[in-house]
Amino acid sequence: MKAIMKWIYHLASPKHFYRIAGKLIPWFGWIAAILLIAGSIDGLFIAPVDYQQGDSYRIIFIHVPAAWMSMFIYMVMATSGAIALIWKIKLADVIASSSAPIGAAFTFLALVTGSIWGKPMWGAWWVWDARLTSELILLFLYLGYMALESAIEDPRSAARACAILAIVGVVNIPIIHYSVEWWNTLHQGATVTKLDKPSIHISMLIPLMLMAFGFKLYYVAAVLSRARNKVLITEQNSSWVKEVVALESGAKNV
Amino acid sequence: MSKTETGLQVKSLSCERGYRELFNDLNFELLPGEILHVKGENGAGKTSLLRILAGLALPVSGEVIFDGCDCRKYRSEYNEHIAFMGHKPGIKLELTPVENIQSYCDLGQRKTQQQIMDTLYQVGLYGFEEMYCNQISAGQKRRVALAQAILSNAKLWILDEPFTSLDVVGVDFFLKMIQQHVDNGGMILLTTHQEVNLNNYMIKFLQLPDGSISH
Amino acid sequence: MYKVFLSLLKRDLRLAFRHKSEILNPLFFFVIVVTLFPLGISPDKQILAEIGPGIIWVAALLASMLSLESLFRSDFDDGTLELMLLSEYPLSIMVLAKIVVHWLITGFPIIIFSPLLGTVMFLNDDAIITLMITLLLGTPILSLIGAIGMALVVALKRGGMLLSLLVLPLYIPVLIFSSNAVGSSMAGLSISGQLYFLAAFMVFCLTLAPIATSAALRISLE
Numbered sequence: 001m002k003a004i005m006k007w008i009y010h011l012a013s014p015k016h017f018y019r020i021a022g023k024l025i026p027w028f029g030w031i032a033a034i035l036l037i038a039g040s041i042d043g044l045f046i047a048p049v050d051y052q053q054g055d056s057y058r059i060i061f062i063h064v065p066a067a068w069m070s071m072f073i074y075m076v077m078a079t080s081g082a083i084a085l086i087w088k089i090k091l092a093d094v095i096a097s098s099s100a101p102i103g104a105a106f107t108f109l110a111l112v113t114g115s116i117w118g119k120p121m122w123g124a125w126w127v128w129d130a131r132l133t134s135e136l137i138l139l140f141l142y143l144g145y146m147a148l149e150s151a152i153e154d155p156r157s158a159a160r161a162c163a164i165l166a167i168v169g170v171v172n173i174p175i176i177h178y179s180v181e182w183w184n185t186l187h188q189g190a191t192v193t194k195l196d197k198p199s200i201h202i203s204m205l206i207p208l209m210l211m212a213f214g215f216k217l218y219y220v221a222a223v224l225s226r227a228r229n230k231v232l233i234t235e236q237n238s239s240w241v242k243e244v245v246a247l248e249s250g251a252k253n254v
Numbered sequence: 255m256s257k258t259e260t261g262l263q264v265k266s267l268s269c270e271r272g273y274r275e276l277f278n279d280l281n282f283e284l285l286p287g288e289i290l291h292v293k294g295e296n297g298a299g300k301t302s303l304l305r306i307l308a309g310l311a312l313p314v315s316g317e318v319i320f321d322g323c324d325c326r327k328y329r330s331e332y333n334e335h336i337a338f339m340g341h342k343p344g345i346k347l348e349l350t351p352v353e354n355i356q357s358y359c360d361l362g363q364r365k366t367q368q369q370i371m372d373t374l375y376q377v378g379l380y381g382f383e384e385m386y387c388n389q390i391s392a393g394q395k396r397r398v399a400l401a402q403a404i405l406s407n408a409k410l411w412i413l414d415e416p417f418t419s420l421d422v423v424g425v426d427f428f429l430k431m432i433q434q435h436v437d438n439g440g441m442i443l444l445t446t447h448q449e450v451n452l453n454n455y456m457i458k459f460l461q462l463p464d465g466s467i468s469h
Numbered sequence: 470m471y472k473v474f475l476s477l478l479k480r481d482l483r484l485a486f487r488h489k490s491e492i493l494n495p496l497f498f499f500v501i502v503v504t505l506f507p508l509g510i511s512p513d514k515q516i517l518a519e520i521g522p523g524i525i526w527v528a529a530l531l532a533s534m535l536s537l538e539s540l541f542r543s544d545f546d547d548g549t550l551e552l553m554l555l556s557e558y559p560l561s562i563m564v565l566a567k568i569v570v571h572w573l574i575t576g577f578p579i580i581i582f583s584p585l586l587g588t589v590m591f592l593n594d595d596a597i598i599t600l601m602i603t604l605l606l607g608t609p610i611l612s613l614i615g616a617i618g619m620a621l622v623v624a625l626k627r628g629g630m631l632l633s634l635l636v637l638p639l640y641i642p643v644l645i646f647s648s649n650a651v652g653s654s655m656a657g658l659s660i661s662g663q664l665y666f667l668a669a670f671m672v673f674c675l676t677l678a679p680i681a682t683s684a685a686l687r688i689s690l691e
Contacts, residue, residue: 140638147634151625154272160688161621165635168617168681172639175670179642236273310554311691333557342548348487360476361556
């Protein structure tokens with residue numbers, strides 16, 4: 001156990017992270033790009049037309065994965081916040097705070113695509129249906145997180161306060177979600193998570209999954225590159241950062 | 255280095271504010287009967303150091319050990335042994351001195367009304383015990399805070415600028431209390447901008463930010 | 470431990486009674502906000518009875534949130550909060566005492582005054598009783614969740630706006646279930662489900678919120 005912890009601390013050391021993340025980002029980025037292009041082509045041109053909604057349903061290939069990502073990223077923030085509070089791993093704080101704007105962007109994307117999807121379906125840009133409302137509240141949670149982070153001057157206190165907020169938020173999300181569902185049971189239920197009897201055809205599931213994995217890998221690439229920048233800022237006093245900066249600026253001068 | 259099991263030991267303590275390093279690798283110890291006077295310019299990290307030692311702030315790295323125990327792991331036990339007096343008065347203005355001291359003592363060991371009254375007289379607040387604290391002067395508020403420290407029975411007093419807004423008599427009186435505390439085997443950590451006559455006592459000086467100790 | 474709880478409870482109640490405005494202002498706010506709606510929408514009995522439960526609950530929510538400042542602000546400013554952190558007793562016990570006081574001076578008066586507002590919003594007798602029960606179960610939740618938010622912003626100079634951003638989304642379940650319960654009892658439907666939810670949520674918050682609040686306070690005071 002001790003050896004494992006030691007290994008984790010070693011991997012999570014900012015210097016090590018900076019080096020490894022630099023190597024990994026292109027891989028995640030390119031695979032994400034390939035998946036997203038393939039998923040878009042499949043979703044827009046190959047997948048069959050829905051017999052009820054026509055072509056307009058195709059926006060779910062963005063809407064649904066974005067909604068998944070919005071939830072997933074909040075979980076990541078809360079988990080890494082907890083890790084940072086308990087084991088005092090600085091990198092976890094960096095991951096959490098780098099994730100927030102990406103998560104908020106996905107939430108916003110899910111809201112926008114949801115309302116565009118709603119226009120032909122319900123004839124209005126906004127309908128107070130359960131999923132959209134939950135997504136809106138999630139956006140508020142993200143905004144609160146980012147507002148708190150920017151309001152606290154000391155970066156270490158900010159990270160710790162945000163970790164508490166994210167944990168409180170993640171405990172509340174299922175409760176909020178459940179109450180909003182209960183408040184409005186008009187909307188069609190989650191169609192993909194019913195794994196035992198999928199009500200979505202396989203030809204639609206494939207592009208959906210391509211897009212979902214593409215989004216996930218894009219998130220990994222984006223969060224790693226943001227975290228890499230943040231690490232340079234938080235570790236600006238250490239010698240290895242000074243070396244990196246000297247190397248980079250030297251390379252530019254040549 | 256003596257391997258004592260009593261007193262306060264500070265091992266390779268570092269502290270940052272924002273991304274600026276305040277001090278790095280600070281090592282010192284404080285034994286019963288000693289006073290440590292933390293010196294340094296404004297912004298050198300005196301208050302930050304005192305807050306870390308009180309357990310209010312987290313250091314970037316390093317350990318604070320009291321009587322052989324890590325004070326972060328044994329927070330409740332450590333808190334029994336310290337009294338902290340920060341920049342803020344630590345008393346409520348809408349309460350009388352007696353009510354203030356009473357509610358402070360309830361956070362630790364309870365004290366009888368008689369003990370509280372005796373201490374109030376001792377710090378020279380005779381006749382003010384029934385006034386609200388917003389009617390007494392800043393110096394008198396300091397005396398209420400001092401009474402709280404005396405009643406806490408703490409071994410280690412952490413005093414951040416304790417002499418502000420005290421008059422000459424007040425400072426003399428405070429020094430007498432400090433002397434008494436040290437004579438009884440207590441320890442004192444303090445910062446002050448004022449020139450005070452502390453030289454008779456077992457006193458050490460800690461210079462920030464480099465952390466050098468002089469006698 | 471029990472003695473610390475009681476001592477702090479007594480101290481804060483005494484402080485509140487020396488500042489009567491702390492008790493009265495949230496109550497006045499609550500009454501005024503509810504009064505604005507008939508003026509802004511319509512004095513029509515049908516409309517008001519329909520939107521009344523929601524309005525009264527939103528007003529209660531805002532009144533509770535705006536009074537959160539009194540929870541830790543003055544203790545932070547005069548340094549007594551630091552002394553609480555340095556006590557040998559668990560901080561969460563002291564935090565709980567302060568939350569109880571906050572509820573007693575803001576939530577409780579609102580419950581007492583709610584029948585009056587229910588009447589002016591044309592709620593029927595059943596709905597008014599339900600309104601009082603939901604307030605009894607719901608306002609402690611507002612104080613408990615609000616305490617976490619207040620603990621996070623206590624050290625910030627202008628934390629008021631931020632506090633509402635942090636706390637209001639978390640209040641949503643209480644709002645949904647409470648105002649729905651009042652509306653349902655108006656319509657003569659069963660409301661046990663909503664009340665069970667509120668009770669469960671209150672117990673849940675009662676156990677976890679003081680712990681989260683004290684963790685947040687320790688971070689804020691660094």
